[in-house]
Structures are given as C-alpha cells and as structure tokens.
Amino acid sequence: MRFAVIVFPGSNCDKDLFYAIKDGIHAEVEMVDYRENSLDEYDAVMIPGGFSYGDYLRSGAIAAQAPIIPAIKKLAHEGKPVLGICNGFQILTEIGLLPGALIRNRQNKFICESVELIVEDNQTIFTSEYSKKESINIPVAHGEGNYYCDDATLSTLKANDQIVFRYVNDINGSVDNIAGIINSKGNVLGMMPHPERALEKIVGSDDGLKMFQSILKSHMNRVNL
Amino acid sequence: MTLVKVYVTYKESILDPQGEAIETAIHGMGHNDINGVRMGKYFEINFTDDAKDIDTEIDTICDKLLANPNMETYRYEIVNAEGAK
Structure with a gap:
C-alpha cells in the first residue's frame, strides 16, 4: 500500500505522519509537494496538520486553491482513503x-493537551481496529478546532453515522462535541x-496506532478480495 | 481602473470570540455604552481597465475564496478610480 x-x-505535522506510516505500520510512504498535480500512483492520501499559508484568510482557505487539490478530489471520488488531521481537516x-x-x-x-475521545463508529476503514x-487518549493542538455545522447537516451526520470521534469533555465549543x-x-x-x-507509550499514548493499522488492514482486505 | 471594496462578516449564528475579547477591552477603556462587537474582514481589489463583468467575477472570488459560505456572508461596493460610486 502506497501513502502520500x-x-x-506551513505544514508542520508532515514528518510525524510520514513516520507514523513508515515506522508505525511499515507501509510505503512519500512526501508529495502541493504543486504536484497527480496522485495516480497512490492508494491513500494524508493531509497533515500545521498552518498552511500561515492560516492567512481562514485556516485551509488558501491551501484549498493549491494545484494538488484536484488530484486529492479525484482520489477521494475513486473511493480511496483520504485522512485530514487538524489543518488537514480544515482543508477538507x-x-x-x-x-x-x-x-x-x-x-x-x-x-x-491530551484529550479523551470516544470512538463512536468502528465500522469505518479508519477505525476498524478499535x-x-x-475510550482513547489523543493530543489536540489547535486554535480553530470548534466544529460548526447547521442543524440540518448535524441531523444528516447523525442519521448516517458520520460522527466518528467525540470529545468526552467539551474542550472547544464544537457542535455535539464532534472531534x-x-x-x-x-x-x-x-x-x-x-x-x-x-x-508510542513513551510519548504518552499509543492509541493512535490502531487508526493507521485500520487503514492498512482495510486496504489489504479489499486487495485480497 | 476600478476598485472593489469587499466586506466579509460572520453570519449571525456564528460565535465570534475575537469580537467578544475586543468588546471586553472597549469596556475596559470605559466605554460602557457599547453592546456587541463583531469582527470581520475588509479587502480592496483593483480591477484592470479591460475587466468586463466585475460583479460575476467578484461573486466567484468571494464564493470560492474570500468567504466560507458555511459561516460567513459578504457584500461589496464598486468604486471608480476617482472614488465616486
């Protein structure tokens, strides 16, 4: 399985993500520059945290116009895994x-800080190993992590089981404690x-590892079908 | 040359913690007759002389980049080089 x-x-969690894949699940991974325009050679895309373009205008707003974006959308429409963490979530x-x-x-x-999350849905390709x-402990580091959507969108998210993680405590004002x-x-x-x-336990928690293992395992299951 | 002034503001339903912090500071200055501060963004965009459909272009730029329709609205004014409307 090849990850991009x-x-x-302004990305600053790109190396952490790279090593999560390389050393955490021993899969193939490459850094892909935002000026590239194809992701055809990859099976999954990871969008890291950080402050793309210094958070100018709005978090993720300028990254949303980068040359790589159409390739990310194409890969998403093909049904391949796309994971956005922190600034990556904002970009998505x-x-x-x-x-x-x-x-x-x-x-x-x-x-x-490290926060407690609940895995609300373990029937996804990202959470099947949970x-x-x-209940898991994962760090947060954000100034703009207050998830907002209107009531109609929230009803849809609930009805389709699209809320995958919730904060146990309200840490930032997110609608329905959505993480x-x-x-x-x-x-x-x-x-x-x-x-x-x-x-790794030595950095406080290894609860994030199962997410990467889930992505890899789901891919292998699909390939071997 | 045509100047377009664009104002992007949060929708009423969106919390504005920066506006609230500014309001607290204003109260601290002794202005106790202030009841509510909302912070927004202001852009000055210059068009070249050969620009044709400025309204359509500005709408596209605002919808796709300057404002996020999930949480913001925008309005704009078109001003000519002399400053007259």
Missing part, C-alpha cells in the same frame, strides 16, 4: 469533501486530534 503525505507551505471542509467548518475555539485560546465506544467526521461514502475522514502524535 501532502506538504503545503474548505474543499467541500467534508461538510461544516472549523471556527475559532470558544475560549479564544490555543489548546495543546472497539465500539472505545472527527467521515463523508457519507466512508472514505474521507477529518479529525482535529493528532493520532500521528500518539504512536
């Missing part, structure tokens, strides 16, 4: 692959917490 990690100017909402938006934290403060309602959502097709996931920073 997209690198925008800006390019319309996920509904809603991430706005400034209610307390107007950057938060950087158990349903499993991560998936598209209706089930191949595009966005989340504010950083699973790539939770791969």
Whole structure:
C-alpha cells in the first residue's frame, strides 16, 4: 500500500505522519509537494496538520486553491482513503469533501493537551481496529478546532453515522462535541486530534496506532478480495 | 481602473470570540455604552481597465475564496478610480 503525505507551505505535522506510516505500520510512504498535480500512483492520501499559508484568510482557505487539490478530489471520488488531521481537516471542509467548518475555539485560546475521545463508529476503514465506544487518549493542538455545522447537516451526520470521534469533555465549543467526521461514502475522514502524535507509550499514548493499522488492514482486505 | 471594496462578516449564528475579547477591552477603556462587537474582514481589489463583468467575477472570488459560505456572508461596493460610486 502506497501513502502520500501532502506538504503545503506551513505544514508542520508532515514528518510525524510520514513516520507514523513508515515506522508505525511499515507501509510505503512519500512526501508529495502541493504543486504536484497527480496522485495516480497512490492508494491513500494524508493531509497533515500545521498552518498552511500561515492560516492567512481562514485556516485551509488558501491551501484549498493549491494545484494538488484536484488530484486529492479525484482520489477521494475513486473511493480511496483520504485522512485530514487538524489543518488537514480544515482543508477538507474548505474543499467541500467534508461538510461544516472549523471556527475559532470558544475560549479564544490555543489548546495543546491530551484529550479523551470516544470512538463512536468502528465500522469505518479508519477505525476498524478499535472497539465500539472505545475510550482513547489523543493530543489536540489547535486554535480553530470548534466544529460548526447547521442543524440540518448535524441531523444528516447523525442519521448516517458520520460522527466518528467525540470529545468526552467539551474542550472547544464544537457542535455535539464532534472531534472527527467521515463523508457519507466512508472514505474521507477529518479529525482535529493528532493520532500521528500518539504512536508510542513513551510519548504518552499509543492509541493512535490502531487508526493507521485500520487503514492498512482495510486496504489489504479489499486487495485480497 | 476600478476598485472593489469587499466586506466579509460572520453570519449571525456564528460565535465570534475575537469580537467578544475586543468588546471586553472597549469596556475596559470605559466605554460602557457599547453592546456587541463583531469582527470581520475588509479587502480592496483593483480591477484592470479591460475587466468586463466585475460583479460575476467578484461573486466567484468571494464564493470560492474570500468567504466560507458555511459561516460567513459578504457584500461589496464598486468604486471608480476617482472614488465616486
């Protein structure tokens, strides 16, 4: 399985993601520059956290116009896994692959801490290795992680089981304590917490590893069918 | 040359913690007759002389880049080089 990690100017979790795949699940992975325009050689795309374009205009707004974006959309429409973490989640909402938006934290403060999440849905290609309602510890680091959507969108997300992760405690004002959502097709996931920073107990938690194992295992199951 | 002034603001339903922090500071300055501050963005966009359909272009630019329709709205004014409307 070949992963692409997209690198925008201002991405800063790209190397963490790279090593999560290389050393965490021992899969093939390459850094792909935002000026590239094809992802045809890859089986999955990871959009890292950071501050693409310095968060100018809105988080993810300028990255949404980068040359690589049509290739990401194409890969998503082909049903391949697309994972956006933190700034990656913000970019996925800006390019319309996920509904809603991430706005400034209610307390107007950057938060950087380990938080408890509940895996609400373990029937996805990103979470199959977790158990349903499993409680996990994953770090967050964001100033604009307050998930917002209108009531109609929230009803749809609930009805289709698209809320994959919830915060146990309300940490930033997100609607319905949403920490991560998936598209209706089930191949595009966005989340504010950083699973790539939770791969080894020595750094506090290895609860993020199962996410990468899930992606790999789901891919192998598909390939071997 | 034509100047377009674009204003992007949060929708009423969207929380604006920066606006609230600014309001608190204004109250701290002693202006207790202020009831509500909302922060927005302002852009000045210059068009070349051969620009034809400025309204359509500005709408596209706002919808696709300057504003996020999930949480923001925009309005704009077109001003000519002399500053007259």
